[in-house]
Amino acid sequence: MADNSPKKEVDELKDELSQLRKDMGSVVSAVKNLGQSTARTTKTKAEQELDEMLEKLNRAYLSAREGGERAVTSTYSEIERHPLASLGVAFVAGLIAGKLFSQK
Numbered sequence: 883m884a885d886n887s888p889k890k891e892v893d894e895l896k897d898e899l900s901q902l903r904k905d906m907g908s909v910v911s912a913v914k915n916l917g918q919s920t921a922r923t924t925k926t927k928a929e930q931e932l933d934e935m936l937e938k939l940n941r942a943y944l945s946a947r948e949g950g951e952r953a954v955t956s957t958y959s960e961i962e963r964h965p966l967a968s969l970g971v972a973f974v975a976g977l978i979a980g981k982l983f984s985q986k
Contacts, residue, residue, distance in 0.1 A: 961968040
């Protein structure tokens with residue numbers, strides 16, 4: 883004959899609830915660990931992509947800087963080879979700019 887007394891059923895429910903709490907604690911811990919792992923992976927990937935973008939930006943900056951330096955050197959060279967023509971071009975450019983900016 884089975885003992886189905888209310889006390890035994892309450893004790894069984896307590897045991898099951900206790901086990902459920904432990905299981906839920908394990909699930910919460912696993913979800914937390916998974917979230918942390920995913921966050922670390924995402925952070926690492928984002929840092930790598932940021933490093934790549936910064937490297938590309940740095941290369942573009944250096945390329946633009948070198949191009950600007952070449953343009954300045956070329957301009958100085960042309961001015962030294964043709965000083966009077968350069969002066970005339972600068973004068974005409976100044977007149978045109980003055981006319982453009984003086985009009986209302």
